Amino acid sequence: MEQRAKITTVVIHLILVLVSITMLVPFVWMALTAFKSMTEATSVNPFVIFPSVWRTENFTTVINNMDFPILYLNTLLLIAGRVIAAVLTATLAGYAFARLEFRGKNFMFSLILFQMMVPGQIYIIPQYLMVSKMGQLNTIFALVFPGLVTAFGTFLLRQAYMGLPRDLEEAARLDGCNIGQTFLWIMAPLTQSSMVALGIFTAVFAYKDLMWPLICNRDVMPLSAALAKMQGQYTNNYPQLMAASLLACIPMIVLYLIFQKQFVEGIATSGGKL
Amino acid sequence: MSNIKKGTSRERNEFMWGWLFILPTMIGLIILNIIPIFQTIWESFFKTGDFGRGNIFIGAENYIRLFKDAEVWQSVLNTFKYAIVEVPFSIALSLVLAVLLNRKMKGVSTYRTIFFLPMVAAPAAVAMVWRWLFNTEFGLLNHIFGGNVQWISDPKIAVFSIAVIGIWSIIGYNMVLFLAGLQEIPRDYYEAADIDGANGIEQFFNITVPLLSPTIFFVSITRIIGGLQVFDLIFMVMDKNNPALYKTQSIVYLFYQNSFVENNKGYGSTIVVxxxxxxxxxxxxxMIAQKKWVYYN
Known part of the structure; x- marks a missing residue:
């Protein structure tokens, strides 16, 4: 029995290690290629796995050609704009939907649920036309625009408030707090973990968004759209394409490795509660 | 009398604060989402005029064109092919991985971190590196397997190669959702099954799958919807002159092409509809089928 349990554990580890290798190979290959020369990358006989010299030219070339500092800044502003707007509006609305009784609430909440069920592509053309009419194409505002409010986040925060005990609120009201004060000082701080979850969820999806930045901005680009544009220009210079990809991925991966628990819980619990 | 008055003033108070709190979200939602739904449907009855001539009402013409458009139906078929591979494989694999990780064992959190990694990578970068791995002449895959497979330019297999990227990207995400679901299953069930002599595979099918079925249902519904909306991977992996493009372009890809490359937003809207x-x-x-297999406590 002991013996059998041991064999099982070894087999499980073996499977998990094999899967881990499969998950990591693309990232490793991205990094290895980024340090190679074009000749090394396209050498078949012998097939080159490790670069002979760890060259950094590919990185310096793409950093200069693509103006990476600006791309990082644009991406940061896009993420910050959407996260702040989403957390702020969703916290307010989530509280009202969970704890206040007022006329029109049920109908408004049904709109929230309705929005969550409709596939996102239906909004894109009208949103583009709005931004275009405002003369805001090619701005950071355009990038943030579709994420100014979030039905999904409102739903998520409403769930969080519904899980809090009622006596806290009653006590605060008896002490003379009005609804705004109760919300701000007592209730909102208790939903911090849900706010963090929504923030991470929003940040990751803003960072991954490709179609909207491609549509609304030609010059003020975040990383995702800039990579797409670069692929069109340097179709086959894989060492440079991989260097750019690596530079685009690293900040998020580093953040992820530092805040693993929050990331996994943020993305998964958000997704799971949908 | 005074009670009633107090009640109404409290009601009025909640009404005021409630609307104040939901107002930013509702204004945004109505402008950004609710009105655009109707605008897109409305737009699908128009042809976007050339050279800024504005919209021309053409009735059901876009829909007639849509039904006769072989390219559109091919894209529907491509999208289904993609989803039929991506969804079941990613769900089955991540379910197995979640079950393997749902135990006290060294390294569990490291494995979880690794499997989840693709979730935080930009799809544009993911697509580029896979394109490079799939490269016929210089790609790592053909080198390892010693073949000469045209992974992404052979029209017969390209859509499935892209589905492989999709599976690789989403496994970790599904797995974390399943892990959360697995934690809700009481340990006693497995202990009882152990005493009865059921092996791991029997326990998987008789305990894990039925008790996890609400999560499996939720994940499959969201994955199918996500799979049918595939765009990033196809846009990034397939070049304009790739011979397999016609057999891989998805519905959303055609929507993008028609609306924003060819600038016919009317027809693009029809494709969205x-x-x-x-x-x-x-x-x-x-929803109808779930009644047959999803088990709620």
Missing amino acids: LLIAIIMVITVFQ
Whole structure:
């Protein structure tokens, strides 16, 4: 029995290690290629796995050609704009939907649920036309625009408030707090973990968004759209394409490795509660 | 008397604060989402005029064109092919991985971190590196397997190669959702099964799958909807002159092309309406089918 349990554990580890290798190979290959020369990358006989010299030219070339500092800044502003707007509006609305009784609430909440069920592509053309009419194409505002409010986040925060005990609120009201004060000082701080979850969820999806930045901005680009544009220009210079990809991925991966628990819980619990 | 008055003033108070709190979200939602739904449907009855001539009402012409458009139906087929591979494989693999990780064992959190990694990578970068791995002449895959497979330019297999990227990207995400679901299953069930002499595979099918079925249902519904909306991977992996493009372009890819490359937003809107109709029909079928296999406590 002991013996059998041991064999099982070894087999499980073996499977998990094999899967881990499969998950990591693309990232490793991205990094290895980024340090190679074009000749090394396209050498078949012998097939080159490790670069002979760890060259950094590919990185310096793409950093200069693509103006990476600006791309990082644009991406940061896009993420910050959407996260702040989403957390702020969703916290307010989530509280009202969970704890206040007022006329029109049920109908408004049904709109929230309705929005969550409709596939996102239906909004894109009208949103583009709005931004275009405002003369805001090619701005950071355009990038943030579709994420100014979030039905999904409102739903998520409403769930969080519904899980809090009622006596806290009653006590605060008896002490003379009005609804705004109760919300701000007592209730909102208790939903911090849900706010963090929504923030991470929003940040990751803003960072991954490709179609909207491609549509609304030609010059003020975040990383995702800039990579797409670069692929069109340097179709086959894989060492440079991989260097750019690596530079685009690293900040998020580093953040992820530092805040693993929050990331996994943020993305998964958000997704799971949908 | 005074009680009633107090009640109404409290009601009025909640009414005021309630609307104040939901107002930013509702204004945004109505402008950004609710009105655009109707605008897109409305737009699908128009042709976007050339050279800024504005919109021309053409009635059902876009829909007639849509039904006769072989490219559109091919894209529907491509999208289904993609989803039929990506969804079941990613769900089955991540379910197995979640079960393997749902135990006290060294390294569990490291494995979880690794499997989840693709979730935080930019799809544009993911697509580029896979394109490079798939490269016929210089790619790592053909080198390892010693073949000469045209992974992404052979029209017969390209869509499945892209589905492989999709599976690789989403496994970790599904797995974390399953892990959360697995934690809700009481340990006693497995202990009882152990005493009865059921092996791991029997326990998987007789305890894990039925008790996890609400999570499996939720994940499959969201994955099918997500799979039918595939765009990033196809846009990034397939070049304009790739011979397999016709057999891989998805519905959303065609929507993008028509609306923003060819600038016919009317026809683009018609394609979106088709996409939504397809997703709605499939979701309704799933809702009906769930009664047969999803087990709620």
